[in-house]
Amino acid sequence: xxxxxxxxxxxxxxxxxxxxxxxxxxxxxxxxxxxxxxxxxxxxxxxxxxxxxxxxxxxxxxxxxxxxxxxxxxxxxxxxxxxxxxxxxxxxxxxxxxxxxxxxxxxxxxxxxxxxxxxxxxxxxxxxxxxxxxxxxxxxxxxxxxxxxxxxxxxxxxxxxxxxxxxxxxxxxxxxxxxxxxxxxxxxxxxxxxxxxxxxxxxxxxxxxxxxxxxxxxxxxxxxxxxxxxxxxxxxxxxxxxxxxxxxxxxxxxxxxxxxxxxxxxxxxxxxxxxxxxxxxxxxxxxxxxxxxxxxxxxxxxxxxxxxxxxxxxxxxxxxxxxxxxxxxxxxxxxxx
Amino acid sequence: xxxxxxxxxxxxxxxxxxxxxxxxxxxxxxxxxxxxxxxxxxxxxxxxxxxxxxxxxxxxxxxxxxxxxxxxxxxxxxxxxxxxxxxxxxxxxxxxxxxxxxxxxxxxxxxxxxxxxxxxxxxxxxxxxxxxxxxxxxxxxxxxxxxxxxxxxxxxxxxxxxxxxxxxxxxxxxxxxxxxxxxxxxxxxxxxxxxxxxxxxxxxxxxxxxxxxxxxxxxxxxxxxxxxxxxxxxxxxxxxxxxxxxxxxxxxxxxxxxxxxxxxxxxxxxxxxxxxxxxxxxxxxxxxxxxxxxxxxxxxxxxxxxxxxxxxxxxxxxxxxxxxxxxxxxxxxxxxxxxxxxxxxxxxxxxxxxxxxxxxxxxxxxxxxxxxxxxxxxxxxxxxxxxxxxxxxxxxxxxxxxxxxxxxxxx
Ligand SMILES: Cc1ncc(C[n+]2csc(CCOP(=O)(O)OP(=O)(O)O)c2C)c(N)n1
Numbered sequence: 095x096x097x098x099x100x101x102x103x104x105x106x107x108x109x110x111x112x113x114x115x116x117x118x119x120x121x122x123x124x125x126x127x128x129x130x131x132x133x134x135x136x137x138x139x140x141x142x143x144x145x146x147x148x149x150x151x152x153x154x155x156x157x158x159x160x161x162x163x164x165x166x167x168x169x170x171x172x173x174x175x176x177x178x179x180x181x182x183x184x185x186x187x188x189x190x191x192x193x194x195x196x197x198x199x200x201x202x203x204x205x206x207x208x209x210x211x212x213x214x215x216x217x218x219x220x221x222x223x224x225x226x227x228x229x230x231x232x233x234x235x236x237x238x239x240x241x242x243x244x245x246x247x248x249x250x251x252x253x254x255x256x257x258x259x260x261x262x263x264x265x266x267x268x269x270x271x272x273x274x275x276x277x278x279x280x281x282x283x284x285x286x287x288x289x290x291x292x293x294x295x296x297x298x299x300x301x302x303x304x305x306x307x308x309x310x311x312x313x314x315x316x317x318x319x320x321x322x323x324x325x326x327x328x329x330x331x332x333x334x335x336x337x338x339x340x341x342x343x344x345x346x347x348x349x350x351x352x353x354x355x356x357x358x359x360x361x362x363x364x365x366x367x368x369x370x371x372x373x374x375x376x377x378x379x380x381x382x383x384x385x386x387x388x389x390x391x392x393x394x395x396x397x398x399x400x401x402x403x404x405x406x407x408x409x410x411x412x413x414x415x416x417x418x419x420x421x422x423x424x425x426x427x428x429x430x431x
Numbered sequence: 432x433x434x435x436x437x438x439x440x441x442x443x444x445x446x447x448x449x450x451x452x453x454x455x456x457x458x459x460x461x462x463x464x465x466x467x468x469x470x471x472x473x474x475x476x477x478x479x480x481x482x483x484x485x486x487x488x489x490x491x492x493x494x495x496x497x498x499x500x501x502x503x504x505x506x507x508x509x510x511x512x513x514x515x516x517x518x519x520x521x522x523x524x525x526x527x528x529x530x531x532x533x534x535x536x537x538x539x540x541x542x543x544x545x546x547x548x549x550x551x552x553x554x555x556x557x558x559x560x561x562x563x564x565x566x567x568x569x570x571x572x573x574x575x576x577x578x579x580x581x582x583x584x585x586x587x588x589x590x591x592x593x594x595x596x597x598x599x600x601x602x603x604x605x606x607x608x609x610x611x612x613x614x615x616x617x618x619x620x621x622x623x624x625x626x627x628x629x630x631x632x633x634x635x636x637x638x639x640x641x642x643x644x645x646x647x648x649x650x651x652x653x654x655x656x657x658x659x660x661x662x663x664x665x666x667x668x669x670x671x672x673x674x675x676x677x678x679x680x681x682x683x684x685x686x687x688x689x690x691x692x693x694x695x696x697x698x699x700x701x702x703x704x705x706x707x708x709x710x711x712x713x714x715x716x717x718x719x720x721x722x723x724x725x726x727x728x729x730x731x732x733x734x735x736x737x738x739x740x741x742x743x744x745x746x747x748x749x750x751x752x753x754x755x756x757x758x759x760x761x762x763x764x765x766x767x768x769x770x771x772x773x774x775x776x777x778x779x780x781x782x783x784x785x786x787x788x789x790x791x792x793x794x795x796x797x798x799x800x801x802x803x804x805x806x807x808x809x810x811x812x813x814x815x816x817x818x819x820x821x822x823x824x825x826x827x828x829x830x831x832x833x834x835x836x837x838x839x840x841x842x
Contacts, residue, residue, distance in 0.1 A: 119632065145632055151662055156621060156655045163625020166610065167560075169633065183651070190615045191622070197824045199603035199611035200593045204827065235825050235833075259827040304830060348830035 097292040099285070101271045103245035104134050104210075107252035108172060110298050112142050115170060118256060120147045122157055122174030122210075131176055132212060132271060154184035158209060162192050165207040165261075172256050175211040178265060179222045184209075185230070192261040193236030207261045208252070213241065214322055214369050215401075215415060216269030216279075220408035226321075226370035226401070231263045232347040232379065238303055239347040241265040243324040244274075244291040247344060250301030258303060265346075267321035277326035277418040279411075306350035308357075312339035315363035315428055318354060318380055320344060323367045323416065330421035336429060338365075346376060354380070355387045362393040363428045367421060372400040394431035397424040441683030443675075447751060451761035458763060461485040461710075462495015467702075469724040476702040480693035483705055483737060486712040491773030497716040504715065506780040512553065512711055513775065515573040516545035516768045518793050522572070523742070525797055526585055526599075530746040534809035535585050539565045539600045543709070543741030543759065544674055546767035549573040550714030551640070551670070554722045555608060558637040562610045562623035565600045566672065567642050574607045578800040587816065588808035594823075595816045617643060617650030620669065624656050624731075627665035638666040638725050646677020648692055649685040660731035661699040668721050669696070669733040672708065674740035679753040696733035708736030709764045711771040739764070818842055 098106065111118045120135055126149040129136030139147040150157050154175055161171040175181045181188070188209065196204045215224035231239045240255055240262055242248035248266070255262040269275050273285040286292030309324050314336050317327045320343040331338045339357050343349060358364045364384055366377040377398040384396060399416045406414055444452040464484050467476070486497045493501070523540035530538040541548065548569030555561075561570050571581055583590020585599040593603055603611035610626075613619055623641030630637050643653055648671055660667055671692045675682045689695050693703035706717050714736070721732050741759040743750050755761075775781035808814030819842040822833050829837075 117633070151658055153655050153658060155651055156659045159618065159621025159652060159655060160625035160628060160659055163562075163622035163627070163639070164629035164632075165625075166622065167626045167629040167633075169629045186615060187618060187621070187652075191613060191618050195611055196827070198593065198596050198601075198613075199605070200596065201824045202592075202603050202605040203611050238826070348832050351831050351835075 095293045095295055097287045097289070098245050098294040099272050099287065099292070100242070100245045100248045100266070101132060101134050103249040103294045104252055104266065105136060105138065106294065107249040107256070108135060108138060109141070111172070111253060111256045112138065112146055114298065117169045118172060119164070119169060120172050120174070121150050123150055123152055123176045125149060125174050130174055132268065134210070135174070154180055155187055158184035158187040158192065161207045161209070162187060162195065162205055165205045166195060166203045170206050170256055172208040172210065175209060177223050178211040178213040178227050179225045181209070181211055181227065188231070188237070188261070188263070189234045193234050196260065197236060204259055205261045206259050208255045208264055209261070210264045210266060212268040212271070213265040214267045214269055215406050215411050216275060216322060218408060218411060219406070221405045224406035224411070226368070228265055228346050228370060229374060229376045232376055236260065237347060238262045238345070239265065240303060240345055241267060241321045242344060243267065243270060243309070243321055243342050245286050245294050246291060247301055247307065249294050250299050251303070251344065253298060254300040254303050257300060262303070265321070269322045274325045275322050276329035277415070277421070278329065301344070304345045304348045304350055306353040307342045307344055309340040309342045310338070312337040312361070314338055314361060315365060315425065316341060316357040316361045317365045317367055318343060319367040320346065321369065323369055326416065326418055327367055327421055330418040330425065333418055334422045334425045336425050338425065349380065349383065351383060351387070354384065358384050358388045359391045362391050364392070365397045365399060365421070365424050365428055367399045367416060369401050369416060371403050372398065373403050375400055394428045397428050399424045439688070441681055443681040443683070443754065445755045445758065447753065447755055449755055451755045451758040453761060453763050456763060457483070459483055459485065461488040462498065464497070466496045466500050466720060469720070469727055470729045471702050473697045473700045473702045476697060476704070480697055480703040480705055481691055483707050484713055484717055485707040485710055486716055487710050487770055487774055491770060491777045493712050493774065497713065500720065501712060501716045506775065506778070508553070509771065509775055510781065512549060512573070512715070513768065513771050513781070514789060514793065515549040515569065516711070516771070517790060518797070519545045519549060519569045519572050520768065521790070521793050521797050522582070525801055527746060529801070533811055534805065535599055536810060537599050538585065538746040540742040541566045541568060543766065544672060544738045545569055546711040546714050546771070547672060547708045547736045547738060550711050551718045553715060554718040555640070556637065558608070558635065559640065560608050560610055560626050560637065561640045561642065562619035562626070563612055563642045564616070564619070564644055564647070565612055566644070568600060568602070571602060571604060571607055571609055576604055576607045578797065579804055580604070582800055582804045583807070586804055586807070586809055588804065588814060589816070590804045590807050591816070594820045616647040617652035620656035621652050621659065623669070624659045624665060624667050627667035628663055631665050636726070638668065638722060641667060641669045643671055644677060645671060645673040645675070645682045645692060646680060646685050648695070657696060657699040657701060657733070661701055664730035666725045666728070667731045668725055669701070669731060671733065671735045672738065673735055674738050676740050676744065676750070676754070678744045678748060691735060693733060693735035701731050701733050703733040703735065705735040705737060707764055708738035709767040709770060711767055712774065737764070
């Protein structure tokens with residue numbers, strides 16, 4: 095089985111789907127000839143031609159709006175927004191149009207559109223290359239929101255997203271494009287190519303949307319997280335020496351309520367960890383779900399560890415990022431009770 | 432005293448209490464403009480984009496090269512067109528009344544603009560897709576859409592194909608080439624271009640048609656659509672219905688210092704024509720030409736339909752608060768129904784008596800359908816659609832959290 099980076103795995107997923115289904119097309123800024131600024135679509139235009147993989151003007155509303163028209167007609171566009179930070183000119187098209195076309199037309203039209211975008215910090219991108227806007231999409235009925243943490247999941251989830259009959263916001267944690275991250279910026283970067291989670295089978299496989307993955311089994315406390323923070327959690331758990339269960343949610347809308355509830359019922363303790371800003375972030379929603387379903391199983395107040403309520407600062411990324419230390423403190427707090 | 436620059440604020444020629452004034456309108460003679468080559472380029476379209484294509488003269492006679500372009504048109508087809516426009520107007524009248532009676536929440540009429548949608552539809556083929564606004568109901572009426580579905584949609588009752596999910600007049604009728612209408616202005620213009628691109632990419636011979644109001648040409652997505660159509664040159668017709676008003680805002684605010692909306696397309700390299708939208712024959716001729724152009728692969732085109740919104744913007748609007756009360760009567764391009772009627776009478780294909788009779792027949796038909804539909808529930812006598820419908824079609828398959836919410840609703 096080949097070891098791939100997440101970028102290679104994503105490219106492989108698009109390659110598989112372009113080959114399998116003539117309705118699949120890719121477009122976005124710099125996606126065609128150049129292969130995207132992160133090179134996710136590298137070589138695909140050459141292989142499939144300009145009618146399947148092409149460049150667009152710098153107009154996010156066009157990228158999504160054209161995709162909606164094509165998807166309504168029966169094609170399966172998989173479009174790229176260069177950074178999640180730039181999706182907002184298309185926010186209206188995504189939230190008011192793509193998300194609603196099936197429902198408002200009573201299923202006469204649908205919108206099988208995938209909108210890929212790199213998300214999160216860790217690459218010194220400053221305020222407009224580092225945001226994690228997932229909560230702005232998980233609030234919208236009719237969308238699905240996905241974020242992989244491993245190359246294996248990236249490929250399987252992207253294939254499932256392209257096959258999904260509804261619009262999917264596909265968030266790619268750019269800090270994980272080339273390898274996992276342990277929350278310590280001074281530690282040498284690991285590559286997926288030397289990492290077991292870089293195993294990616296060839297050909298077609300799909301990971302169902304709406305299903306979480308147990309990243310590490312444990313009995314003492316449940317850490318609910320996704321994306322880059324899965325690895326921060328892993329490092330913190332090792333450092334703290336606590337037998338925590340780490341759940342990689344993978345699908346942020348819909349959430350895998352059953353997996354979340356089963357784990358919290360088992361451990362009786364819960365931490366929610368994400369990189370996005372705290373106030374009105376997804377952690378609040380997840381905690382509310384846990385409270386509703388697991389209140390009598392809880393031994394301690396649920397903790398939330400998130401990015402600060404401030405714009406992502408360029409030179410202070412490591413202060414912004416919820417690193418291992420903050421997770422360790424939360425682990426201590428939740429185990430104290 | 433320091434000097435400073437001044438802003439320019441657009442004003443309509445007359446406000447309430449003043450005399451309507453259309454003297455600034457330049458109205459060229461019918462038949463003055465030639466029929467361009469199908470592959471005309473934007474730079475050769477300057478006159479067509481800045482003037483006004485008209486076919487019927489003031490008497491109702493069809494004159495000039497665009498009339499010749501329609502010479503194979505059977506009188507029966509024109510009588511049918513007249514019937515569509517009359518049906519549209521009668522439905523508007525009945526539904527505005529029903530709204531006033533409290534039977535439905537809201538209504539949007541297209542009085543005065545009937546020729547555009549009703550005429551345009553006649554040149555389309557099965558599989559072509561319109562991306563309309565709330566004011567192109569005429570596309571459905573002229574396309575033979577069952578009246579009980581059309582009217583059922585207003586009442587959000589069992590006859591409503593959309594199960595009460597959309598505001599009245601925001602129809603969706605895939606089989607009739609009518610994309611699901613959004614309440615957000617402008618968005619559909621981009622979808623039309625995307626649909627047209629998909630047609631080209633998948634080898635379908637159909638075309639897409641975008642519709643937008645003059646006020647909404649100011650939206651991002653108007654420019655987004657023009658840019659996209661200019662980049663990829665797909666088979667799309669982009670219509671601008673210039674009815675002079677965006678609720679209470681005069682058209683000059685959106686037009687700015689541009690001369691016409693059609694001319695705006697030329698900067699994108701998209702050829703454009705400007706048409707008397709109250710002239711049913713001009714609508715037919717230009718639509719026929721435009722659909723031929725686009726089907727032949729010569730790329731996108733924009734059409735500005737010059738008209739006047741006679742009625743209120745919607746049932747919630749009172750235009751006497753912002754424009755002279757009798758402005759519509761002073762509108763110099765006439766009423767589209769009257770004009771086609773005169774044309775047919777002039778050529779002995781119609782008469783006042785037949786017109787009166789047709790009106791009575793259509794009214795009777797509309798009343799019959801309306802009664803049948805109202806029996807299935809109105810806002811006064813509600814027979815609600817089951818609430819569980821809310822959860823249907825949010826996704827192709829219902830996720831767990833929505834299933835739980837449906838249970839919580841108790842349905
Ligand atoms: C994005 C958006 N902004 C505002 C509105 C409220 N609104 C509804 S109709 C309308 C005026 C539209 O005027 P125009 O485009 O000229 O079309 P017309 O109603 O004259 O046919 C406005 C402002 C809306 N529906 N969507």
